[in-house]
Structures are given as C-alpha cells and as structure tokens.
Amino acid sequence: MMKKRNNVNWMHYSKMGLALGALTVVLAACGGNAAQPSPTTVETTTPPATTEQPTTDSDKLTAEDIPTALLDGKYKEVYDQFSDDFKKQISEKDFITSAETSIKQVKTFNEAADMEINDADVRSWVSDSGDLGLNVTMDKQGTILGLQAKALTPAPATDKVTTKNEYAFPFKGDWFVFWGGNNALINYHYEYESQRYAYDFIQRKDGHSYSGDPLKNESYYAFGQPLYAPADGKVVSVLSNIADNEPVGKMNPEVPAGNEVVIAHANGEYSVIGHMKKGSALVKVGDMVKTGDQLGLVGNSGNSSEAHLHYQVSDGADLFKSKAIQIKWKDGSEPVQGETVTAK
Known part of the structure; x- marks a missing residue:
C-alpha cells in the first residue's frame, strides 16, 4: 500500500491567458460536478534581501532541470526563477520548507509528459514510488510560472481494463491532447471514477491554441470544427441549446458537459461527446449512426x-x-498529454 501524500501547490498564478493558465486550472474540471481540490494556502513573507549577483540566462535552470535541482537541494536556485507574482504567493523560506518535506523520500523522478502550448513549456514527472507527481510551467525566458507537487493514487485494477469495442477519433485532422493519461497529473479527470479515462482535445497551430483576440470563441482553432461518431450506435441523449461561453474564460458549471451527444454502442458502452457548439447538433434521440457520421461542431x-x-x-x-x-x-x-493525434 502506498503512503498517501498531501498535495503541495506552490501556486500556479500565471498570466498566459486562457491559453494555458485557465486550461491548467479550470479545463481540468470540464464536464465534472465533483468538488475540485483547491490550492494549499500558504502564508507569504518578504524574502530576505540579498546582495548576490542576478542570475544570467546561461545560469538558468531549464524545465527539464527542475526535478534534479530539487532532489539535489537547489531550492534557492529554483526559487530565484519564480515569477514576481509567484514570489508574492510564497516566501523563499516557506517554499524550501514545503519542498524538503514533500520530496524527502523521493529518489528519482521519471518523465510523464511534456507539452509546449501558448508560449509556455509544461513538464510533468512521477516519482519512483509512483505516489507523487511533479509539474512545472515555464515561459520562454525561463521564468517559472507554476510548480506543483501532487499526491497520486493509481487505480491499477481499472487501468488494466479497456473498452470491448474499438473507437475512431471523433474528429479529423491533427488534435492535441491537453488532458489524457493514467494519472491525475497529466489527466485531471483521473481522480474521478466517472471521468477517469476522459480526454480533452484542443487544436494547436505553431504552438498556440488560438490566434487573435483570446476572449472570442472564434479565435480558437478548435471552435466550430466538425465532430463525428466514433463508432456505430444509437443516439440516446442530445442537448444543443446551451450558449457557448463568451468572453472566453466565463464558464457555466450549472450544465457541466454543456451541449452533448451520447451514443449507445454494443457491449453496454456509451460515447459522451461534450462542450459542443450551441445549435450544432445534427442528430436526435433515436437516430442510428455509423462511424464517421457527423454529429455537430x-x-x-x-x-x-x-x-x-x-x-x-x-x-x-x-x-x-x-x-x-x-x-x-x-x-x-x-x-x-502533450501528444498530437491524427485522424483521417
């Protein structure tokens, strides 16, 4: 039995726009109505004055350096690269104390996922024991915008079970996996049995999920893209009258999945396609669909x-x-998370 650890959120207050900040913290809860864990509250103090020379670019740690730096006790070097907003959330002293406590039994961290999105580099690792995850978000200048140690609770029994049916991707072209995988660090849904193996897909071009005004839905490459039936089946639920959230960032937790289509397949399996565009559903309850039939947008x-x-x-x-x-x-x-899938 693995020892349960407490989450240590060394905060994640970034200003990467919905682009990443909101995705990291909020999109994780998409479609869910379970209570979401909140960041650990920490008391902040003013870091002691220092007369040391400022860190140069050549001295800066890269994202991939962070696990080793922490395991080697280079807490100050890590803290020095925190953004100014980040430093306002936690003092150097408190960060060092919490870091020492959370990783003291960790021998190594193994990479779990990495992704570059909207000018940010996001890396995730899992400890050798498998019960602690580490995540860092950096901007292109090497500034640390977020750092988190997260307790992980594997579910090996259900991880070994797959659907009896095979499914096609419910879209065409290249799509980017923002949340997906078998731990809660790279797939926020994993903590909730009802959504444990869900995916959140976005579209990405030149490392960005949008172009133009980030507050407008039309700026996002995924918005309005067609969706298709992933397997043969019968439509058993359709919702298509929920307004799309705008300005982007405003959410509607009253109807978590938003507009959706649910399809019943053979072997008692059901596809749930959520967050569809208002009024875009092309099917109705009772319709029989074939793999590749368009469902909506x-x-x-x-x-x-x-x-x-x-x-x-x-x-x-x-x-x-x-x-x-x-x-x-x-x-x-x-x-x-971090991979691109291609569907024809």
Missing part, C-alpha cells in the same frame, strides 16, 4: 474555459452516474 459550452472536445466512453448513459472505461482506439495508440 466543437464548442465552448458548459464548464469549459476554452473551445475543446471532452470525449470519453462510459458504462452508462449518465456521465455522472457511470464509470469511465479506458478507450481502445482503432489505430492502437495510447495518447497522453
């Missing part, structure tokens, strides 16, 4: 901070009363 409805697709397969039609099942994709892939 990607939107930004419900508890969503940015246009994206929430997709999962469950053992029942009700998203919150059913259990998610790990998807067996037709192409044999096992995509995780």
Whole structure:
C-alpha cells in the first residue's frame, strides 16, 4: 500500500491567458460536478534581501532541470526563477520548507509528459514510488510560472481494463491532447471514477491554441470544427441549446458537459461527446449512426474555459452516474498529454 501524500501547490498564478493558465486550472474540471481540490494556502513573507549577483540566462535552470535541482537541494536556485507574482504567493523560506518535506523520500523522478502550448513549456514527472507527481510551467525566458507537487493514487485494477469495442477519433485532422493519461497529473479527470479515462482535445497551430483576440470563441482553432461518431450506435441523449461561453474564460458549471451527444454502442458502452457548439447538433434521440457520421461542431459550452472536445466512453448513459472505461482506439495508440493525434 502506498503512503498517501498531501498535495503541495506552490501556486500556479500565471498570466498566459486562457491559453494555458485557465486550461491548467479550470479545463481540468470540464464536464465534472465533483468538488475540485483547491490550492494549499500558504502564508507569504518578504524574502530576505540579498546582495548576490542576478542570475544570467546561461545560469538558468531549464524545465527539464527542475526535478534534479530539487532532489539535489537547489531550492534557492529554483526559487530565484519564480515569477514576481509567484514570489508574492510564497516566501523563499516557506517554499524550501514545503519542498524538503514533500520530496524527502523521493529518489528519482521519471518523465510523464511534456507539452509546449501558448508560449509556455509544461513538464510533468512521477516519482519512483509512483505516489507523487511533479509539474512545472515555464515561459520562454525561463521564468517559472507554476510548480506543483501532487499526491497520486493509481487505480491499477481499472487501468488494466479497456473498452470491448474499438473507437475512431471523433474528429479529423491533427488534435492535441491537453488532458489524457493514467494519472491525475497529466489527466485531471483521473481522480474521478466517472471521468477517469476522459480526454480533452484542443487544436494547436505553431504552438498556440488560438490566434487573435483570446476572449472570442472564434479565435480558437478548435471552435466550430466538425465532430463525428466514433463508432456505430444509437443516439440516446442530445442537448444543443446551451450558449457557448463568451468572453472566453466565463464558464457555466450549472450544465457541466454543456451541449452533448451520447451514443449507445454494443457491449453496454456509451460515447459522451461534450462542450459542443450551441445549435450544432445534427442528430436526435433515436437516430442510428455509423462511424464517421457527423454529429455537430466543437464548442465552448458548459464548464469549459476554452473551445475543446471532452470525449470519453462510459458504462452508462449518465456521465455522472457511470464509470469511465479506458478507450481502445482503432489505430492502437495510447495518447497522453502533450501528444498530437491524427485522424483521417
């Protein structure tokens, strides 16, 4: 039995726009109505004055250096690269104390995922024991915008179970996995049995999920993209009258999944396609669909901070009363956060 650890959120107050900040903190909760964990509250104090020379670019730690630096006790070097806003949330002394406590039994960190999105570099690692995750977010200048140590609780029994049916991706072209994988560090849904193996997909071009005004839905590459049936089945639920959230960042937790289509497949499996664009559903309850039939368009409805697709397969039609099942994709892939999948 693995020892349970407490989460240590050394805060994640970044100003990368919805681009990443909101995705990291909020999009994780998309489609969910379970209470979300809140960051650990820390008392902040003014760091002691220093007469040391400022860090030069050549001295800066890279994102991939962070785990080793922490394990080597280079807490000050790490803290020195915190953004000014980050430093206002936690003093150097408190950071060092919490870091020492949280990783004192860790021997190594193994990379779990990495992604570059909207001018930020996001890296994640899992400890050798598997019960602690580490995540860092840096900007292009090497400034640390967020750092988190997160307790992980693996679910090996359900991790070994996959859907009986094979599923096609419910879109065409290249899509980026923002949340996906078998731990809560790289897939926020994992902590909740009803959404454990859900995916959140966005579109990314030149490292960005949008172009233009970040407050407008139309600026996001995913918004308005067509969605398709991932397997043959019968439509058992359709919701299409929920307004898309705008300005982007405003969310609607009253209807967490937003506009959605639920399809019943063979073997008691159900596809849940969420956050669709208002009025875009092309199917109705009772319709029989074939793999590849268009269902509607990607939107930004419900508890969503940015246009994206929430997709999962469950053992029942009700998203919150059913259990998610790990998807067996037709192409044999096992995509995780930071990867791009291509569907024809």
